[in-house]
Amino acid sequence: MLKVPLSVDERWNLIDRISKQTVEFGARKHTLKDAIAELTVKPLTGIPVAIAVLYGFWSFFVDFAGTLFTDGFMVRLFDEHWLPWLQSVFPGGLGNPFYALMVDAGHIENGVLVASDNCLESFGVLTSGFFVPFGVVLWAVLAFYLMFALLEDVGYLPRLAVLVDTVLHKIGLHGYAIVPTFLALGCNIPGVTATRPLETRKQRFLMITLLSVFVPCGAQIGIMQDLVPELMGWIFLTLVIGYLGFGFILNKIVPGKSPEIIMDVPPYRMPMMKNIVSKLWIRTSRFLLVAVPFVLLGCLIVGLMYLTGAMDWLATVLGSFLMSWFGVPGETVSPLIAGFLRKDLAVGVLGGLMEQGIMTTFQVFTSVVLLCIYFPCLATFALMLKEENWKEFLGSIASLVAMVLVYGGLIHLVGVMLGVA
């Protein structure tokens, strides 16, 4: 008598007999599509193609978001019109606490409180709080997701995964890790959820931990590119080394298996306008709905901490530790505080400090890297709690603390040895 369900062999046996009667494979022609597909996965041609694709991606990101929209239009709009207008009509004026919170906190120059002349320095909810998301980040997010949707729909990502497979194997990950990593470059949240197709808990743990520490989100990249374009190469290099290096170490010490995952490489397809537009719209509106309130809230909190003196107190308390361990001034606490809520805001706050000229280039570099790695934003943190079990979550936090201390200290040390710190 036949047992139901069938055994695996019985099922395949049956399928074999069904397909023999119904499916017929004709001669395959080698098409142009196949030729392109091969060119992009064979290392000799695939690596140059990958470099070209990523370079194109980056150039578009910089030119479209940075040069065209932010520098060409938004900076002027905010600094030359919005800020002066608010400074002239908002009640209170310089020195008034409410005015400081909403419009311009000003800064001390030669013992005198002077007004700010740009929307990063002013640090008001209505000025910096709007400039960061709408002046800078929105355009970065748009540019990123437009290019990303194209890569997704063409089917290039799995090819990139095949190319980097060997390298990622060395750190206990699989080529598939390229998908969550790339998604995380837009926003860490979808990056973390995209780890679900990974097979073992170990792989997921490694991926989530590395993502939340070493992968900056699109919002953050956008504002970093705006503030310190000349340092971007070094920043990315430092993050990539950290990602691979700590991945390697974590893979050695975390128990569990990291088996091969077999991923299908889909055929190349012509992307459809409708789908691109719809994805762009969903992702951008999600950014506006989720991120903007956090930016405004963060702005308010940081402003209040300055007004009440809490920030100065923290800067004094943590100053010597920050200076001796990481080589950055105590003032860095304010962007670090803002970064708990939003990384883009944090970099914006750092930009305000840079305007005051209290940091050396290397300190700026160290601070930007620290801002990337010290803590995932609150939203990502909450998601990690949901996606990992308690043990893994504590493990992620412990690794995070260890990585920040070790890597941050190491960067400082390298700086000292090179004589730039």
Place this chain on the structure above:
Amino acid sequence: MGHPNVGKSVFFNRLTGAKVFESNYPGTTVDFTKGWMHLGGEDVELIDVPGAFSLEPKDLAEEVAVKMLEENRDSVVICVLDATKVERGLYLALEIIERGYPVVVALNMWDVAEDKNIRIDVEKLERILGVPVVPTIAISGEGFKELVSKIKEATPVKIEKIIENAGGVESAAVSG
């Protein structure tokens, strides 16, 4: 249900008018989404699930898919197959049929199969399986009208019947 990257989310969006992410790589959908579609004058709930290779889940995304199947015992299952990889798609479809679900099989990416010179005898496949089989091209919407009209025709099929239709008595030897 279906393997990763066969177009389940495109089906879902077309049938419900919802906006679930569609991308050209496996693993785009990692959670389920519920939506409503019209079926013969009434609204019917449709669930989009992550891709799964079999009903023995190997990862969290597959777990979600299998759990959704188990929680909805009285549903009709649309099995989306990649028409260029019919055999392995059938594996999952047979598993679902064996568990007693009424199934409609969609042979998606029919255009790609044609490009690759793969010919499938739909009528014969339908006769053997005893369930509706519809060739579809999800991104352009071809075959969807037929697919929807056949959802109501789906009835549970006994696996013995399929084995008999496939002309196999070989199973007697295998199953002892």
